[in-house]
Amino acid sequence: MSLVRNVVWSEGMFIAPQHFQQFDRSLRAYAEGLARLDAWGDDYGFSMLELNAEHLAIGKLSVRRASGLLPDRTYFELDAEQSLDIRDGTVEKTVYLAVPLARLGTTQIGGRRGVHRMLSERVDLHDLSDHRNEPIDAEVSTLGVTLRIEGDDLSGFAVIPVARVLEKTAEGAVVLDRGFIPPSLAIAASDTLMDRLVDIVSLARARAANTGGRIEAIRSSQSPGSFLSERLELEALNRGLFALQNAVAQPATSARKVYGMLGDLTVALEAADAQVADPMLVYDPLDPGHSFDALFTRLRRKLTLQSEASVVALNWNTELFEKRRLLRVVVQPRLLAEGRRPVLSVSSPLGNATLQEIVPQVCKLAGITGIPELVQMGLPGIKLTPLGAAPAELRDKDGAAFFAVDTGSVHWQRFVEKKEALAMHVDDRIPTLTSTLYLLG
Secondary structure, rough: OOOOEOOOOOOOOOOOOOHHHHHHHHHHHHHHHHHHHOOOOOOOOEEEEEEEEHHHHHHHEEEEEEEEEOOOOOOEOOOOOEEOOOOOOOOOEEEEEEEEOOOOOOOEOOEEOOOOOEEEEEEEEEEOOOOOOOOOOEEEEOOOEEEEEEOOOOOOEEEEEEEEEEEOOOOOOOEEEEOOOOOOHHHOOOHHHHHHHHHHHHHHHHHHHHHHHHHHHHHOOOOHHHHHHHHHHHHHHHHHHHHHHHHHHOOOOOOOHHHHHHHHHHHHHHHHHHHOOOOOOOOOOOOHHHHHHHHHHHHHHHHHOOOOOOOEEEEOOOOOOOOOEEEEOOHHHHHHOOOOEEEEEEEOOOOHHHHHHHHHHHEEEEOOOOOHHHHHHHOOOOEEEOOOOOOOHOOOOOOEEEEEOOOOOOHHHHHHOOOOEEEEOOEEEEEEEOOEEEEEE
């Protein structure tokens, strides 16, 4: 139970020592909670966030534990698990933790969650100065935290994004965007951020060991000046490792501070290639996921000892194909940030020659929220250009027709900006097909 429970002072109440003791206890708990936050400037977000994974299977999004700072600078601790039923047909929606704003001239204390800012309840308060005294029945209040989903009226609430729902499946399960990073005052609030940070530490340690081995192998036979670049690289790696491994060991470290550590390591390694710090590498506290995606992509590229596979194959989700002729696929933002070239492969009993002729007309490609309008209005989606032969990277994938995807299309740009699933509608001129989206590096 949260200790941040304020005494409700009302006219005509009989004041006892227990009221002042609870007031003192609540004030201390609030101050201690604030003191634990590694908050910088006007940053807000979660210092702790735990979702109930079991409830996703039954169509609910539940927050089991949470604490942090709201945009209006109010500290909060979730007093009890909060759940939200995700409506059928929900696609690409953000779920928010919300608290009604404090407004003068309104009743802020009451019993209706989502209406009153503070929720009141009756509790027994014991006398801390004399245990022989009988406890008193008192009214206290806690912050009225609730959950809201994108599309609800949020104008009267202070909100923080909690998670992003990719879809609610036909079976009623909720699918979350595992790459989503909520505004965080502590890296422990995001499992995704912690996992990627641990991955970077492992890569940096392997790279440092490799660089140290090269120095050890040549130092006895060459002058120090001959391996200066290796020494500078190892120094940058060691500094970065020292900072990042301590951040991992102290999960209360703020996301902004960790972004600075990652940025320091990135620009230090890029300096070896005479690269100037990118002016676009600026932390956005409102969209930390986008900020970290760009930085992790660049840093992984610098730390990876062996080149990564140049081809990424993404298989389409076919659950809605039979009923709605719709295919869907989730493209991770980091893959888009790498500037990969998308190529669509399609195979069908109709044959490759026929497919190369009709696919650009019968297949509409766009972000999932844009597909319904394109289909209803008969408008074209992202342009698909037939390729006379398979790209060099896909020469072993014979037996299919290949199409270049126009990344300059306005529909592609909207898909990238919205960070939503990519969808392809196929009309019945192609009864059945097998398709793969390739991203070529």
